Amino acid sequence: MSTTLFTPYTLRELTVPNRVWMPPMCQYSAAPDGGAAGVATDWHFTHLAARAAGGTGLIIVEATAVSPEGRISPYDLGLWNDTQTEALRRITAFLKDQGSVAAIQLGHAGRKASTERPWVERGRALAPHETHGWTPVGPSAVAFSPDHTTPDELTREQIREIVGQFADAARRALEAGFQAVELHGAHGYLIHQFLSPASNRRTDEYGGSFEGRTRFALEVVDAVRAVWPGELPLLFRVSATDWIAENPEDGREGWTLEESVRLAKELQARGVDLLDVSTGGLVPDAKIDAAPGFQVPFAEAIRSGAGMPVAAVGLITEPAQARDILAAGRADAVLIGRELLRNPSWARHAAAALGGQVHSPVQYHRA
Template sequence: MSALFEPLRLRSLTVPNRLWMAPMCQYSAAPEGPTEGTPGDWHFQHLAARAAGGTGLILTEATAVAPEGRITPYDLGLWNDTQTAAFRRITDAIKAQNSVPGIQIAHAGRKASSERTWVDRGRALRPEEPFGWRPVGPSPLPFDDASTTPEELSTARIAELVGQFAETARRALDAGFQVAEIHGAHGYLINQFLSPYSNRRTDAYGGSYENRTRLPLEIVDAVRAVWPEDLPVFFRISATDWLSEDDGDDREGWTADDTVRFARDLAEHGVDLLDTSTGGNAPNARIAVGPGYQVPFAERVKKEAGLAVGAVGLITEARQAEKIVADGQADAVLLGRELLRSPSFAQHAARELGAAVHVPQQYHRAV
């Protein structure tokens, strides 16, 4: 039997296999007007095609809890009824292909108001530019020299943000999603609060580990309060900022030790799986990239914190993914670019590993 194609049960939900689709921004929503932030035909075919290809769980791209929480003006959001209704079409299609629809809910914080990655390399949009706005963050520290200095969030605004995450989770449930993933990685708002590199606050939301994890845990509690007890909540984390003394910055960053400690806290607050990535919070970080380079971080959380984990990062081959799960390094693998290249990667992998996977009846000639 293939470990990669064994079902995984999380609370009452059974995911048919361990090969999942990671969230990947498409920058294809309307930037303004009545369909602002709303998924359209591109998002439908993009997500449904991977479900038809046998992928066990489909996570949407980072979906903002508020307009100013988008990375770019062209990102998805879930703060109104138009968006909720449009997502139902997508979740229905995913479920019809025996896959599980999940949503990643997010706020970009100081990395908001950017161009699409294929336009000027995703440069920051200034507030005075068309579709631009001033971002917010835990502290008035820009991401880099080319970025806008964010507005420091007040405690009242922080409380409002917690409510926005809960409201988006409630809408996601109404839209038919079965997994809610809170985006706490890649230098976006929650990651900014977690890391001392980006959080210089001196109030209850900054300074100590307990204070820097306060907002993330408040968000987890708020989402868990509106999410059904029998359905899972995930949390995506950057397990390290990848900072060292050689990076030319004396600011301390978030570390793998912090991640293991935080994983235990997340489990106590009702998180079921840690989607374990790295980086994105410090522009000058040096990252040693290679096949499966982030898997050890997931493995450490699984072994030391006892929380289920997803592994990511240059996982491109079926036997590579199989070994990660079979060796107990992770409970599932999430593919990104490889699924962009090959929407039916799961079917090809199942064939290579001698496993069974869902194939649409319309494609029976290809089995």
């Protein structure tokens, strides 16, 4: 029996061959400085190429910084120069040759920037005086945690500059051969920091009300949509909640699901085609009951409340689980993260289990 999981999905004039998508997952494997800083390596090529050969429909390259200070760690990918653009062309060409859609997530880490790789001292924050460290920036001078450097509060001029950096990175993404761009508005990084009152204490036009806190996000969307081709889709990743309001014992004010639905309507009106719905990441002490599919209800609520296409993510590991999410109309695609790290051919194995079909390289047909 066939399933929606393996049917094509069209956004604008781009058709994705199936609904098994790979979310952006940082590899922390680029050079931290010099001419190779932020440049994709053989590791990135091999990592992404394997998932394309495994039948994944859409592959979103990891959070790629729009500026050096926008990196989460010094080892992140970047898209602020020609060397980085050129290195990504090899990757996009191979992904498309395998029938996958090549997408990239553009982001700025804001106050969560300047950290070690996760496997080095648990990804601790790097102080500005340390090798490869720098002072992060944010909407307000509020640190992510006591261990993180307090960020410099962005001026209006700096905000305008970052908006321009997102647009410049989108132009480079097109030059590099990407067919879709995703803006990172989730997981406590800069756009999310502006959205949430827990991290945005500004009293100017970029803070306070819902309109103020969403202004930066919408300016970034407008700037990117203006340079991104009309026939190609623009995605936006959102943390539907900070998991602050869900905890009655937490007295802080946070970003809520209701605000995410409201934002989704604004984003759709400005040319965003699909919302990639995740949660959390804004504060280190949020209480999250992570269980299989725990974020799917948030995707479903936004899809229903905003009438907007969504992708669901979060401990989706089993083929039948993914099939049922789509069959129930809870999402339009599923993002398979850690399971694709464990099994690059998850899509092909899922198709075999459910009676579907995905692209398989002719070199592997004997298997």
